[in-house]
Amino acid sequence: MTATAASPAAPTSQVPVRPVSFVGALRAEWIKFRSLRSTVWTVLITALLMVGFALMMASLLNTASTEPEMQEGMSSDPGLQALGLTGTTAVTLGYSFAQLAVAVLAALTVTNEYSTGMIRATFSAVPHRLPALWAKLVVVVVATVVVISLALGVAVLVTMPILDSAGLPVDLSDADQVRALVGCVLYLATVAAFSLAVGALLRHTAGAIFTLVALFFVLPIIFQIVVSASDAVWAEWVNKLLPSVAGERIISTGVTPPTLLEPWVGYGVLAGYTVALLVAAGVAWRRRDA
């Protein structure tokens, strides 16, 4: 068969190009995610921190188990009581630092694109836009789930001898401890989704990180002080409904104090905020000029 020259009016392409699809958008976002050194570093450091904090807390519990004074001090601390003093508490302790890394990483996957102009290339390739946002969401959430699960697995293994000697082994027959372990993964994955939505709404890196640090770190500290210093009911409610204060209840194995929500209720509050933010982010993502 002889090839006929393409007529000038209708060039025929030899390049195989398939219709743009969600799977395509997903592959694109996965390539983007893993091709930045900063992402790779953040993920590694997050995992290391999770394991490091687990080791530190396990050693502390081990020391406390032989020193009655220290044990008494720990068990009378209201914060630790709410968290619960089990092996799982030690293993999951790194979540409070991991959440910062996860939040920043998730927000950056969106705000980076706006600050570099990459967003215009992204929208040109996926002009319906929403598949690109959901693809980012899937990549960030799945990456968080995988990394945090692995980090927790390693943390359980390396702390096992220490926690055994402390008499506080991670007990997988205890429903609360299993819920806390799974909850740790769930909480951080939800923080990732929440932060991605904040990034998509604010579009600026500095603004998004400021907002997330304020929500997840500064406000909880301020309200903890306000709540312990006064008995204002509104402050107690604002405090227990803060995204991190509500959400992290799912990682606790202790007794829920009256000032905080039950574990699943708390997580439900965080999930509710996250869904609302994602819907708002989706609307803005579609509508705004790029």
Added chain:
Amino acid sequence: MIEARGLSKRYGDKLAVDDVSFTVRPGVVTGFLGPNGAGKSTTMRLVMGLDRPTAGTVTVNGRPYADHARPLAEVGALLEAKAVHPGRTARRHLQALAATHAIPDSRVDEVIDLTGLTDVARKRVGGFSLGMGQRLGIAAALLGDPRTLILDEPVNGLDPEGVLWVRHLARRLAAEGRTVFLSSHLMSEVAQTADHVLVIGRGRILADTSVAELLDDAARRRVRVRTPQPTALAEALRRAGAQVTASEDGGLDVAGTEAARIGELAAAEGFVLHELTPVSSTLEDAYLSLTSDAVEYHAEEVS
């Protein structure tokens, strides 16, 4: 084929694109010429669906850009240099864009070769020069082998060799039957690359014509006249509706009429002419006279 009908875009109280209608046809290079801030980039973003028009419609190959099943096979766009994350390598950047349309890696390597980026493809974009950034943008535009190319100031930052390369590429793509729409704020650039030209100023289309016609118009515009009686002739020409200015060497610059008409008028009224020369003004002059009222930012006259 790009078709805009009554296209407008307002940012706050500024009308960036003002009721613009035009058609960019396949098979030729169409230049999009205008001073900075005239609305070129905004118009191109509207074509790509990146900005929503305040009014009007624009289609590419018969449909709004977003309604195509394979957008990258319809339109390739270079909208601004380095719309790329600096921490990513050139190849990864292209692979990510290609992945959306399941375009194979072989095509990614092809456009890397085509744009001369082979040696730096695995380097991070942050270290790229402006020219290399432009080449990467063009590589991205070519990924889907699109029928229409939109290139916003493609020669910006390129060295002379790169400028020639872009010119040849644009001409070759048009010769293959593609639509090539290329913006520039330099008349000379458009004259050397484009066949057709749209001139835009303050968001309005000022001219939609072939480059040859624009050149003719420019050439026909002024006539140099020398006469022993300049004042009287100037008076007569003005009565006939021409614009006359005295030039420094004692001659007259006449606009708004043709050389033949001036000769007839001089003969009829008994003037002696020492010179009667149609002056082809430069392209830049033609462009400046078209856009002089439509320049966003005038420099102060230096005297």
